[in-house]
Amino acid sequence: MSFTEQEKEILNRQLPAWVEASKVRSSYGKTASYIPELAKAPQNALGIHLIDTTGNTISSGDCSLSFTMQSISKVFTLILALMDNGEKAVFEKVGMEPTGDNFNSMLKLELVRPGIPFNPLINAGAIAISSLIHGQNAAEKTSRILSFFQSLAGNDTLTYDMEVYRSESDTANLNRSMAYLLKDNGVLEGQVEEVLDVYFHHCSIQVNCSDLARMALVLANNGIDPITGASLIPRRYVQIAKTFMVTCGMYNASGEFAIQVGLPAKSGVSGGILTMVPGRFGIGVIGPALNTKGNSIAGVHLLETLSREMDWSLF
Numbered sequence: 001m002s003f004t005e006q007e008k009e010i011l012n013r014q015l016p017a018w019v020e021a022s023k024v025r026s027s028y029g030k031t032a033s034y035i036p037e038l039a040k041a042p043q044n045a046l047g048i049h050l051i052d053t054t055g056n057t058i059s060s061g062d063c064s065l066s067f068t069m070q071s072i073s074k075v076f077t078l079i080l081a082l083m084d085n086g087e088k089a090v091f092e093k094v095g096m097e098p099t100g101d102n103f104n105s106m107l108k109l110e111l112v113r114p115g116i117p118f119n120p121l122i123n124a125g126a127i128a129i130s131s132l133i134h135g136q137n138a139a140e141k142t143s144r145i146l147s148f149f150q151s152l153a154g155n156d157t158l159t160y161d162m163e164v165y166r167s168e169s170d171t172a173n174l175n176r177s178m179a180y181l182l183k184d185n186g187v188l189e190g191q192v193e194e195v196l197d198v199y200f201h202h203c204s205i206q207v208n209c210s211d212l213a214r215m216a217l218v219l220a221n222n223g224i225d226p227i228t229g230a231s232l233i234p235r236r237y238v239q240i241a242k243t244f245m246v247t248c249g250m251y252n253a254s255g256e257f258a259i260q261v262g263l264p265a266k267s268g269v270s271g272g273i274l275t276m277v278p279g280r281f282g283i284g285v286i287g288p289a290l291n292t293k294g295n296s297i298a299g300v301h302l303l304e305t306l307s308r309e310m311d312w313s314l315f
């Protein structure tokens with residue numbers, strides 16, 4: 001369904017002011033620095049792009065900014081792993097529950113038996129998912145992921161930011177230790193370093209807000225790209241992905257986000273957020289300064305405003 005005349009009128013009139021008001025929040029956050037390359041992002045940027053099912057778009061702020069998908073990619077590698085292996089095989093390796101811990105925590109891998117990651121959207125779970133992607137070797141798996149993302153974004157120029165890839169790969173001591181623990185627990189298939197290479201590659205796929213919005217639109221439309229009519233994801237797997245986005249997509253701030261915004265969403269440490277109004281719009285947001293939970297501080301504020309003013313909460 002297209003933007004209504006009233007929605008268009010309100011968004012065109014108010015969105016720039018809402019973006020400006022949320023931008024101010026950036027000074028209370030910080031760009032991620034544990035991946036050194038990410039610290040170079042413009043701290044005060046904020047942009048948003050919306051697309052409806054007939055292809056109308058509305059955008060405001062710093063929408064031309066490119067950034068890496070980071071954890072947002074986990075939604076789509078989960079979907080590809082489901083398409084490759086089916087539900088049963090995937091959920092033998094990862095659980096379905098939120099952790100309440102930080103996204104890169106390995107605490108529960110030792111505390112709870114069996115030592116499988118709680119869900120596919122935390123780092124441990126996404127690394128396990130990377131090992132389930134079909135392909136002869138890391139290069140083939142990586143290129144299958146990239147082509148899948150290109151088709152979802154309707155953009156065959158999507159590629160990796162190799163600086164960010166190298167920066168993460170060179171400094172990923174925590175993810176590396178987690179991956180070796182998973183291997184020891186019998187969760188990871190294949191060679192640990194190969195699995196990590198696939199994971200670092202998909203985290204470093206470079207996008208802008210309009211790519212995210214278009215990918216979100218496919219989820220909002222239950223797996224069919226409404227612009228081309230192509231059926232890209234089985235509906236059941238979209239349902240699984242959207243449910244995880246509500247329960248775990250904003251890490252251990254997912255409950256608060258569900259109350260304040262009430263939309264399925266996934267954030268990444270580059271400051272991107274992919275969200276949607278199901279059946280209606282895909283939405284991409286970028287705001288590199290993060291809050292203490294690792295979510296874009298200005299981006300979350302902007303989505304809270306939009307949801308409240310436009311009455312978009314699903315709940």
Ligand SMILES: NC(=O)CC[C@H](N)C(=O)O
Pocket residue numbers: 069070071072103104123168175203267268269270294
């Ligand atoms: N929260 C995130 O976006 C984390 C992704 C990042 N590549 C990491 O593994 O640490």
